[in-house]
Amino acid sequence: MPLESSIFESVAGLPLHPLIVHVAVVLVPLAALFLIVLVIVPRWAAKYGWVALITLGLGTGAAFVAVESGQALAATIGEPPIHGVIGRVAPWLAVGLFVLALSWLVLQRRSYAQDQHRSAGALVTGVLTAVVALVVVGWYGYVGHSGATAVWGQTLNPPPASASPTPSTSPSLAPSETASSTPSPSESPNGLSFTMAQVAQHADAAACWAAVNGQVYDLTSWISQHPGGSSHILALCGTDASAAFNAQHSGQTVPAAELVRFRLGPLV
The missing domain is CATH 3.10.120.10 (Cytochrome b5-like heme/steroid binding domain)
Incomplete structure (x- = not known):
């Protein structure tokens, strides 16, 4: 079935993309920031780490739907080139962060269960998780900004009118x-x-x-x-x-x- 006629095209008569994209650009950066806090304050990881992972998982799923719905919308109105390229990368960044954060939480729980301090593995994966989380926050901010610019940039800042045409002497x-x-x-x-x-x-x-x-x-x-x-x-x-x-x-x-x-x- 062609993508433009699929379930990713619209919901209740409205394009799905501008609806679902807000879920992704809110949940994924929110979860990423939460993970950074947990890395800094590791004693909270056991209690709140799974909340961050669930939030990140939901946002990642929404990001994949946003990509599919964006391609369906692009088939009708065209695709903003920058927004399209960075948008397709965004879900995979979230997947990478999810895998890394899950690994860190497992190592963190094991090390605290044994001797109440971070192991070398937990420390390294924690630092990597925080760094990737910062990248994800910046990337999703850029995706959201480029999308907003594509939709509203010319509306709020219309270009000057072109010169009047010269008639033909037909x-x-x-x-x-x-x-x-x-x-x-x-x-x-x-x-x-x-x-x-x-x-x-x-x-x-x-x-x-x-x-x-x-x-x-x-x-x-x-x-x-x-x-x-x-x-x-x-x-x-x-x-x-x-x-x-x-x-x-x-x-x-x-x-x-x-x-x-x-x-x-x-x-x-």
Whole structure:
């Protein structure tokens, strides 16, 4: 069954990823910090160590679900490249911490049961557990920050509007013709149309136009907003991007709705 139609896609009509990811980014760092405290105060380990492990286990499970649901969501809206890469590593860091913390707790309990002080093995695994726990806290903080930036960065800090387009001097816009009061879907609301020569003149980050399925779009402001990364949009600047768009987003309503916002007019 394709991932995008699996149980990881949504729950109660809402994307699962933003719901489950909060469980992971709260429980895993919380458990990691708790483990650091237990390493510093080892006499608490026997009483509270299993609480930390259970919390870490739940958070680790949520992290794996977050990865799967994130990939399902990315199939619809695209994947933020940095967030996607570090997010896929996060569950395995939590697994590593879980194994290390379990080993430390076992050694810690044995050493205290025998002579009430840390053995060399318990000391070494305790230090390693604390170090890895610090890495996990930082990593999950970075994952959460990169995800929030991908979702809210452009909303709170919108890029400046691009320059107004220059109309084509196509014969279809001759002064003798009378424009319809209600433009058809293939017409621009302001009556402008564009040629591929004009599109090709806007082929960089400063002014990025692309033709898609007979329409011309100004994608300049979308370069930094694209969930899949700016490089995917920059590659389309100044070109007929119909094949690339259809191959990636055919049948997907969200990308099509996003694209409409940037329409300049028909290609002639």
